Amino acid sequence: MAYLSTTDFTQDKDFIDKWLYTIRTGEMDLSWMKSATEKISPEEANPRRGLTYRDLNVGTYGYTDIPEKVRNNRSYAPRGAEIPEGVPDAQPWVSRKSELWAFNTESYYEEAVSRQWNATTDIPWDRLDGVELPEVTGKALSQLMTFLTEVEMIATDTPAMWLPRLNPDFIEVRSFIAAQAMDEARHAEVFRKRALTTGWGLMQASPINEMALKHLRDADSFSEMSVALHLVAEGNVLTLFRFSEYLSPTDVDKKIFRLVMQDEARHVGYGMQHFKYVLEHFPEKREVLHAHLDEAENISFAGAAATELTEAFIILAGGGLKKENIEQGIKITTQFNLKQMQEHFERLDKCGMPERRQRSKLYLMYEMGRAAAENAGIKLN
Known part of the structure; x- marks a missing residue:
């Protein structure tokens, strides 16, 4: 995290070389495709109303089981997303x-x-x-x-x-x-x-x-x-x-x-x-x-x-x-x-x-x- 906060990526030759190599060769990492997240198929409860937040209240994406104290997310990650190492601390005041x-x-x-x-x-x-x-x-x-x-x-x-x-x-x-x-x-x-x-x-x-x-x-x-x-x-x-x-x-x-x-x-x-x-x-x-x-x-x-x-x-x-x-x-x-x-x-x-x-x-x-x-x-x- 200290590296991320102090590094000027535009001056980092290794980072630029890797970025250019990926674009030029098409050798992608694709690890994000293996995210350990839940696969769901939300449906509209009322087609006239459309797909609402309530329709998304399913599994790990839902709000029913949010604990009193949110402890595993201090980033900007949306609820239900995988949170890898390296995301910044958004320092939320309100997590209860x-x-x-x-x-x-x-x-x-x-x-x-x-x-x-x-x-x-x-x-x-x-x-x-x-x-x-x-x-x-x-x-x-x-x-x-x-x-x-x-x-x-x-x-x-x-x-x-x-x-x-x-x-x-x-x-x-x-x-x-x-x-x-x-x-x-x-x-x-x-x-x-x-x-x-x-x-x-x-x-x-x-x-x-x-x-x-x-x-x-x-x-x-x-x-x-x-x-x-x-x-x-x-x-x-x-x-x-x-x-x-x-x-x-x-x-x-x-x-x-x-x-x-x-x-x-x-x-x-x-x-x-x-x-x-x-x-x-x-x-x-x-x-x-x-x-x-x-x-x-x-x-x-x-x-x-x-x-x-x-x-x-x-x-x-x-x-x-x-x-x-x-x-x-x-x-x-x-x-x-x-x-x-x-x-x-x-x-x-x-x-x-x-x-x-x-x-x-x-x-x-x-x-x-x-x-x-x-x-x-x-x-x-």
Whole structure:
């Protein structure tokens, strides 16, 4: 290995002579043809769906029998390949299944590649021609889009930075994470385009929200990152997208939010399935997951204090700056904030952690907020 790392092959006469001799004479080694690997014949379980990762879950190429700790592969070799001496150590950080595996991972990837959409051609941008929103509404919409561009930029960076750290034996997870990064890049693109097409350009970045977003990048482990990003942050954003689609001032905006919602739901689904997998297979990690949630809830939900988002949301929800508009906007924004918290705990219930309601300070905040809203005559579903 030291020789490989220090030798300049272009200056190695013996290597060049051997290479030229092989090409000139056709005397090949062909030892790779004798690789001690399994011979299989995978078939499509559903011809309409095509050959999927799940169809390849056979023998040594499958994922069913991946051990908790991958010990025999630290290279870039794909799972099932023969690993000869001399391959480099890729130094993967994540080689434990409990750190990243999720039920149905391969299905989430297949869905991601089959439901790709194009922010350039799949959005009817021409329908915005001649559409002029009132100044206050246009600026509020642009501020929302500015905030969402920030969100999606960090949501692109965070999963992407983990890709080279994941052991290649977990190819299904690596493929899903790569597809997610592409999803998030497309979201950042579509929100930036919409901000600029409002006629008001981008508005103001949010210090509070960016501090919360930075927390996602600072996670010490992939599992901690997944709890914070896939389960908590993207769960919150999924609720935000649904309310934003409802508040959208144009059909173009509604189309945007419907498309990003389908991607976000997939990311949240992976997070939930990873959480469930860990709880079911490694119950001793339950307290670790509670600790991850303590931090993620505290930081992610603090974004509600950011005026850059909250005030823009109130204006869009109420339709203006008159007193009656603001009152209506506050009611809808309150419903949205409480719905975010409600759905967060509903997701944890489905994951198998119903006791989170008793452990979380956020749930106490939710109950207090719900009581105050009901006393104020704000109806909640």
